[in-house]
Amino acid sequence: MTTAPPERKSAPADPPPSTALERRLVELIRAHGPISVADYMSDALFHPNDGYYMSQSPIGARGDFTTAPEVSQIFGELIGLWIVQSWIDIGAPDAFTLVELGPGRGVLMRDILRAASLKPEFLKAANVQLVETSGRMRHEQQKRLKDAAAPVSWKDAFDETDDGPILIVANELFDCLPIRQFEMTEDGWRERMVSLDDSGERLAFSTAFAPPLALSGAPAEAPAGSIYEWGAPGEDLAEEIGGRLAENKGRALIIDYGHVRAGLGDTLQAVKGHRAWPPLAAPGLADITAHVNFDRLIERAFDAGAAAFGPVAQGTLLDRLGLAMRVERLSAGKPQDVADTIQSGAFRIAAASEMGELFRALCISSPGLPAPPGFEPA
């Protein structure tokens, strides 16, 4: 994730160091020409040796960014209750797959399973499958889930998870899936590329000369200089999830930050050490993300025959799932400083001025199921 709360706004004062990955990309571009923003993002985040998720410790106070489950255990507990209710809504099957996409340090799944312990039949039926591409992150997940109350296994991709009844959760996965960017020029849309600056040694943005071969969803007219973003991998995943849920009973809860309507604008951003970072500087050392376009995810899920609910603001969802009551229960009888920490954590994940409004929750669902908890029409 890469929201930029106030303390993260300023960019580093010194020019960031070059990295091995940057030098390799410079060589590649010199030999073969500019690469797309998506290819850049993909290498910067997932290059097998030097990609950010493969080589760094991204999440937590000592990492570069923090996420809702890391801020407050209440996040995972309320989502755990959402998942248990969803299991009941799909008929409480005695075997089902509980999938998490992009589980980070495994904190969310740990809290989900703890909250679910109030329904032992749920835990007995659950087969947990974690979809994770980074070996480093898998190691973190293994540490946190070694005593899990349900069997846990790892998969490289969603299409490797088991068929049958399924419940899926993904928090801040879609924002790190690569996007392409297009800029409106006098001659129409042109792809924004990553190329070399005047020195020929550092990376810089440029614009392709030829029109794009394919460009899905961009408006025909837009002011010159407008940026349109297209996140094909995220959209394809939404369609894949939709297809699975059209065939098998279940629901997916997707939480991320982004826009509800397809908008124009450059949302590519990088974060290092909890501060904003120039996206092309020192690839592999900083997290890079883009806003999620929920409209497009919904469209693709519909195309695949699924239903969708929301998105609703994260704060609204958590409030409806019983945030206030959970804070009260957890704080009862605790020393003041502990109670304060519980309350400030809850404030951060749910207040509109913090993560509560920027982050949204979307539910992709099998057709014919009732509105999921927290998504009831107002």
Ligand code: SAH
């Ligand atoms: N959900 C976690 C972590 C978010 S960071 C949290 O809320 O704290 C993104 C996570 O997704 C990391 O674990 C990263 O390694 C993983 N990831 C990135 N791309 C992925 C992909 N295509 N498939 C599966 N996991 C991916």
